[in-house]
Amino acid sequence: MTYAAITGWGAAMPPSVLSNRDLSTFLDTNDEWITTRTGMKERRVSHVSGIEMAIIAAQRAIAAAGLDGKDIDLIVYGSCSNDEQVPNASSGVQAAIGAKHAASMDINTACTSFLYSLSTATAMIRTGVVKNALVIGVEIISPFMDWDNRNVAVLFGDGCAAVVVQASEREEGVIGEQLGCLADVRHTLRVRGMGTAYCNLDVTAGITSWDFDGQEIFRHAVQGMVQASAAVMKKCGVTPDDIDLVVPHQANLRIIEAVVSRAGVPMDKVMLTVQRYGNMSAATVPVALTEAIEEGRVKPGSLILMPAFGAGLTVCAHLVRWGERTTPLGLSDAAFPPTKLTALEQVNAIRAKKAEGAARSADGMRKARLVETSTK
Numbered sequence: 001m002t003y004a005a006i007t008g009w010g011a012a013m014p015p016s017v018l019s020n021r022d023l024s025t026f027l028d029t030n031d032e033w034i035t036t037r038t039g040m041k042e043r044r045v046s047h048v049s050g051i052e053m054a055i056i057a058a059q060r061a062i063a064a065a066g067l068d069g070k071d072i073d074l075i076v077y078g079s080c081s082n083d084e085q086v087p088n089a090s091s092g093v094q095a096a097i098g099a100k101h102a103a104s105m106d107i108n109t110a111c112t113s114f115l116y117s118l119s120t121a122t123a124m125i126r127t128g129v130v131k132n133a134l135v136i137g138v139e140i141i142s143p144f145m146d147w148d149n150r151n152v153a154v155l156f157g158d159g160c161a162a163v164v165v166q167a168s169e170r171e172e173g174v175i176g177e178q179l180g181c182l183a184d185v186r187h188t189l190r191v192r193g194m195g196t197a198y199c200n201l202d203v204t205a206g207i208t209s210w211d212f213d214g215q216e217i218f219r220h221a222v223q224g225m226v227q228a229s230a231a232v233m234k235k236c237g238v239t240p241d242d243i244d245l246v247v248p249h250q251a252n253l254r255i256i257e258a259v260v261s262r263a264g265v266p267m268d269k270v271m272l273t274v275q276r277y278g279n280m281s282a283a284t285v286p287v288a289l290t291e292a293i294e295e296g297r298v299k300p301g302s303l304i305l306m307p308a309f310g311a312g313l314t315v316c317a318h319l320v321r322w323g324e325r326t327t328p329l330g331l332s333d334a335a336f337p338p339t340k341l342t343a344l345e346q347v348n349a350i351r352a353k354k355a356e357g358a359a360r361s362a363d364g365m366r367k368a369r370l371v372e373t374s375t376k
């Protein structure tokens, strides 16, 4: 029997920090509301592209696994905020790490993209299609954010992490997962302005607005993650007492507390990053996993539960049996290039560009209507 062990890990967190106070300089919000409703204090804003973040994380993960880029034969790039629609983003990572003979694909299931990608890589390793996979969870949400909407602008952040998954004869890596999608409530979270659906409307690509029913998402997220966690534990014949660590999707501290208490696991077994990084969508689980390893919270043989949810609404829960090694075999010197801009300056630059684009778009539509009227 072949398993798919996680043998390398690496995060790439942008250095620029956006605080609750920064947000309150342009939004009608405050630290007290954000902290009590979400647990969030800070999030990061990236000054480089998603692919560039992914390359840094990939190089760190590959070094930790003691491999070279050319050893990788599959790259799965989990994200819903790709730099471009075409070509696939994974090929950008592939070219940079020199994985000449790798297969490369992008997977978008929103915040669950990393875990769906991990399932895909694990399945391809277990069926003998590939041996060494790089699985990335990356999100660059700041350019797509509707910064004038306080319902969403306070919740999200940019970030990235990657893991290396390798064929193993020992029972380790993902030992079971439950995947699902509550498609009936897909309308509760939608980012308008990012796809072809908006080409013929009064919208310029990139001028995004968010449909976001926070309370509905909250309710379905808790229910979905609790059910998926119970299902995967049952499937694998384990009880909540067997779980050593929970590495959940980090969308809201209250959601995490509700899920783990219903799942029967105490909070001291939960890895939290939501206070420092907010909701980084696909990046939350791999970043939290990487930090848990670095903090010594992952031990040889640890049983790790990873529940998550995202737009769709996709839901899942994975059970991972950790292997023997919890220290990296090598280190990479890959790093972010320096930036002089603060996170707030970057956000204000994005807001200014969007306002300019929106004005241009409105002007273009007005002119188009004038032409239409004058030719009638």
Ligand code: UT7
Residues within 6 Å of the ligand: 028, 029, 030, 033, 034, 037, 038, 111, 150, 151, 154, 213, 214, 215, 217, 218, 251, 252, 279, 281, 309, 310, 311
């Ligand atoms: O990964 C998938 C992403 N989605 C999610 O994670 C969403 C899950 N949902 C949530 O986390 C929560 O529903 C929120 C954090 C989004 C909102 O918390 P809530 O306790 O459900 O608040 P609410 O939506 O009921 O809003 C309460 C009040 C409202 O004012 P009124 O109508 O009571 O006067 C909002 O207008 O809070 C107001 N409000 C804010 N006030 C200050 C909403 N956003 C803000 C804000 N600052 N940023």
